[in-house]
Amino acid sequence: MIRRLLHTIRKSYEPKALVLMYHRVAELETDAWRLAVKPQNFEEQLQVLSRSWRVVPLAELVGDLTHHRLRRNSVAITFDDGYEDNYLAARPLLEKYNVPATFFICSGNIGSRTEFWWDELEHLILSTEVLPHTLDMWINQAQINFDLGTEQHLTEALKKKQQEWMAFVQEPPTLRSILYLKLWEQLKPLPGHLQQAYLQQIKVWAGVSGAPRAAYQSMNLEQLQDLARNSLFDIGAHTVSHPDLASLSPSAQQQELVGCKSFLEKAISREVTLLAYPYGSCNQETVRLAAEAGFQAAVITQDYPVHPTSARYKLGRFLVDDWSGKQLDACIKSWLTIKANAHAHYAA
Ligand SMILES: [Zn+2]
Incomplete structure (x- = not known):
């Protein structure tokens, strides 16, 4: 004692x-x-x-x-x-x-x-003004089949929730953030060239063609x-x-x-x-x-x-x-x- x-x-x-x-x-x-x-x-x-x-x-x-x-x-x-x-x-x-x-x-x-892959992914999923209604893609062996429902269009309310989100301690607060986390988990273990290839597919799906952002x-x-x-x-x-x-x-x-x-x-x-x-x-x-x-x-x-x-x-x-x-x-x-x-x- x-x-x-x-x-x-x-x-x-x-x-x-x-x-x-x-x-x-x-x-x-x-x-x-x-x-x-x-x-x-x-x-x-x-x-x-x-x-x-x-x-x-x-x-x-x-x-x-x-x-x-x-x-x-x-x-x-x-x-x-x-x-x-x-x-x-x-x-x-x-x-x-x-x-x-x-x-x-x-x-x-x-x-x-x-840009680092996580920054580009976050930008594509959380900040693109209008996304297609559904995403259906394979990443390695996993199928991602996701319906964005009412969150196809980015609203101020969605933006606010996503700005406050702390991914490592809180549950994702929006469908977009759930999708982001799903994709993040699939991309994280992959080698850099595959991460970039899948990001390219997601960019095409999102209809985004911008250059990398200077601030990133x-x-x-x-x-x-x-x-x-x-x-x-x-x-x-x-x-x-x-x-x-x-x-x-x-x-x-x-x-x-x-x-x-x-x-x-x-x-x-x-x-x-x-x-x-x-x-x-x-x-x-x-x-x-x-x-x-x-x-x-x-x-x-x-x-x-x-x-x-x-x-x-x-x-x-x-x-x-x-x-x-x-x-x-x-x-x-x-x-x-x-x-x-x-x-x-x-x-x-
Ligand atoms: Zn690091």
Whole structure:
């Protein structure tokens, strides 16, 4: 009894740190996966972070963890995917407040104008003004047969419901969002070329032929290199094509990890030692391959704090929503009380 009590007390005094997960600093029409924080809120969040918390580079936090000297209230900031707004909107604010951050880059999209598949799908299904009444298509072995009923035409009421939807914690509130999620689940495990082929079919069905949207682009090579020149910032790997790694063969996983790492190292002339698994998806093989490829740590998308016994290749992260500085501060305080077994999955 006393031993257990002492153990509990000791545990509660263990230093804990947090890794925050951002994707975009932007204002979006719909954002089912809560990827974007508005610039004004991001600035407020940085004010709170720099004033009240010990913001450290993720590499430093990993070093502290490795050397058993994790410091209480350390917070590391990370960005996933490599959207251009990381360079245009997040970077200047991080520089203004002298706050370090790590950017996990999906190397296959650098310099390409292609949107990420989840953005394009969301736009097609949730924002197209008029869609055909029914969709009937096969994706791999699955038949999608869907009747949009009264939601063929996008109304203000539908828009509002969809804008408020948080796909990872709430049931889809409209038929359109149910269809979006069905298609998302079918497309997620597929290789990039098949995702693009099916998206093309959906585009034809939706009668949409627009060019990729500039606001959804990734950074180009010069922007990535410029970002990496500032010692405040670190570049990490997020694979070549953003696959669901756990569903790939070991050799395909290795190509994704090594291909991204070597592209980035060549581009920025710096060693890349940190990795974020897309969708947080990894298995035992992924962890082994990450270590073998020379990564020193990897982050997932499950929300638990870093504590002295955290596994270095499965560090938890907390998704930061479009909150005010005050809201983020309150969240950080409550996150630091979370036990290591609570978790949730996020999109990208
Ligand atoms: Zn991602």
